[in-house]
Amino acid sequence: MKKQQSGFTLIELIMVIVILGILSAFALPRFANLSSDAERAATEGALGSAKSAAAISHAAFLADGGAPATVDLEGTDIDIVNGYPSGDDADGNGTICDAAQLTTDFTCADDNGDPAVMTVTYGACSFTYTEAGVGGAPIFGAVAGC
Numbered sequence: 001m002k003k004q005q006s007g008f009t010l011i012e013l014i015m016v017i018v019i020l021g022i023l024s025a026f027a028l029p030r031f032a033n034l035s036s037d038a039e040r041a042a043t044e045g046a047l048g049s050a051k052s053a054a055a056i057s058h059a060a061f062l063a064d065g066g067a068p069a070t071v072d073l074e075g076t077d078i079d080i081v082n083g084y085p086s087g088d089d090a091d092g093n094g095t096i097c098d099a100a101q102l103t104t105d106f107t108c109a110d111d112n113g114d115p116a117v118m119t120v121t122y123g124a125c126s127f128t129y130t131e132a133g134v135g136g137a138p139i140f141g142a143v144a145g146c
Contacts, residue, residue: 042123087110115132
């Protein structure tokens with residue numbers, strides 16, 4: 001009578017381990033890059049938030065008669081330049097970063113230029129906000145550096 005074998009042989013187990021090793025060599029680099037993908041997604045979300053905050057600030061500016069130097073957004077005074085949030089934090093009042101509520105998780109740095117350019121950074125990713133010119137809208141730079 002022949003004895004029936006159950007289970008795997010040593011060769012079969014080694015082959016399975018080799019195949020899993022080869023598959024993980026291809027999969028690991030993809031999963032190791034998740035942090036930069038997350039930084040990019042967070043920065044793109046912040047860019048959308050800044051665009052919305054600029055539109056809301058502009059609407060509040062127009063609703064107040066189109067003349068105020070600041071508008072109040074949720075208890076924060078936001079400096080207005082040509083109808084849109086300022087990109088310069090010279091006087092300590094709110095800027096586009098305050099209007100979009102980005103000051104907690106993002107780094108906002110202005111160049112004190114004319115027009116002011118605010119660079120919003122998260123990790124290695126960033127975008128820029130250029131103050132609105134007379135009769136124009138602000139310019140939002142694309143997410144870069146990721």
